[in-house]
Amino acid sequence: MSAQTRSYASRAEKANPILKKLFGLMEEKKTNLCVSVDYTDPSKILDIIDKVGPKVCMVKTHIDIISFSSVDAIRSFTASLTALSQKHNFLIFEDRKFADIGSTVQHQYRGGVYNIVEWAHITNAHSFPGPGIVTGLGEVMLKEAKEPRGLLLLAEMSSAGNLSTEGAYRAKTLQMARDHKDIVCGFIAMGNQIVTESGDDSDDFIFMTPGVNLADKGDAHGQQYQSPEFVIGEKKSDIIIVGRGIIKAEDPVAVAEKYRAAGWEAYEKRTVA
Numbered sequence: 001m002s003a004q005t006r007s008y009a010s011r012a013e014k015a016n017p018i019l020k021k022l023f024g025l026m027e028e029k030k031t032n033l034c035v036s037v038d039y040t041d042p043s044k045i046l047d048i049i050d051k052v053g054p055k056v057c058m059v060k061t062h063i064d065i066i067s068f069s070s071v072d073a074i075r076s077f078t079a080s081l082t083a084l085s086q087k088h089n090f091l092i093f094e095d096r097k098f099a100d101i102g103s104t105v106q107h108q109y110r111g112g113v114y115n116i117v118e119w120a121h122i123t124n125a126h127s128f129p130g131p132g133i134v135t136g137l138g139e140v141m142l143k144e145a146k147e148p149r150g151l152l153l154l155a156e157m158s159s160a161g162n163l164s165t166e167g168a169y170r171a172k173t174l175q176m177a178r179d180h181k182d183i184v185c186g187f188i189a190m191g192n193q194i195v196t197e198s199g200d201d202s203d204d205f206i207f208m209t210p211g212v213n214l215a216d217k218g219d220a221h222g223q224q225y226q227s228p229e230f231v232i233g234e235k236k237s238d239i240i241i242v243g244r245g246i247i248k249a250e251d252p253v254a255v256a257e258k259y260r261a262a263g264w265e266a267y268e269k270r271t272v273a
């Protein structure tokens with residue numbers, strides 16, 4: 001049976017610690033929704049997270065777009081975010097999209113002013129620098145993090161004209177993940193085909209898909225949107241990532257519930273008991 005017809009709960013059984021925690025809370029909260037809170041005002045971000053927290057399995061941040069007044073303000077923000085993740089039981093995903101040689105990304109991951117490894121359960125990286133980006137980040141994850149951490153590789157992107165469809169890019173990205181399953185827990189991808197087209201180990205990974213919106217088809221800069229039904233039901237992804245569809249809505253909590261319900265219904269339909 002392919003992984004994506006199995007329940008999240010059954011996939012949790014043999015999963016690594018970070019996926020075990022994630023699959024478990026998804027099943028418990030009945031949600032496969034990740035909200036991307038791309039505001040720049042830190043208090044606005046914390047406010048909306050407190051409200052939509054019960055409806056999501058994950059909150060995605062871009063820490064470097066937030067207007068902080070000081071390094072102390074960054075510390076206070078990440079502490080509050082961590083407290084909210086415990087209060088509402090969701091994981092924090094810093095969408096850092098690392099893209100440099102292993103040695104440099106280690107500094108970017110643990111250091112600077114953001115200290116991402118300390119507070120983000122999950123982060124992501126582009127694969128084009130080659131396997132060194134995975135081993136570099138992995139060393140910090142496995143040796144320095146106090147709790148389990150996970151890395152997603154960007155195998156595909158949602159934007160028009162992106163280069164992930166060129167040549168062997170996806171296959172090489174997949175190979176990097178297969179070679180480092182203790183570090184790579186999944187993919188940013190449009191569905192699970194990147195794995196299923198060349199093997200049956202899709203069970204070992206989680207698939208997260210951005211570019212999801214119920215009202216719009218795209219934006220002025222090439223973003224391309226699909227529906228939760230298409231992404232979860234047809235493309236067999238595991239988690240929908242929704243930004244502006246929720247955060248720009250008049251009533252973000254009510255709209256988040258719509259996405260949660262649509263994503264969960266699509267999951268239940270495709271799942272064989």
Ligand code: S5P
Pocket residue numbers: 036038062095156157158159188210211212213223241242243244245
């Ligand atoms: O291919 C991608 C990968 C990512 S992580 N396309 C994306 O849109 N993203 C991110 O998902 C992007 O950086 C943004 O934070 C979010 C989508 O936001 P929305 O407002 O278009 O839903």
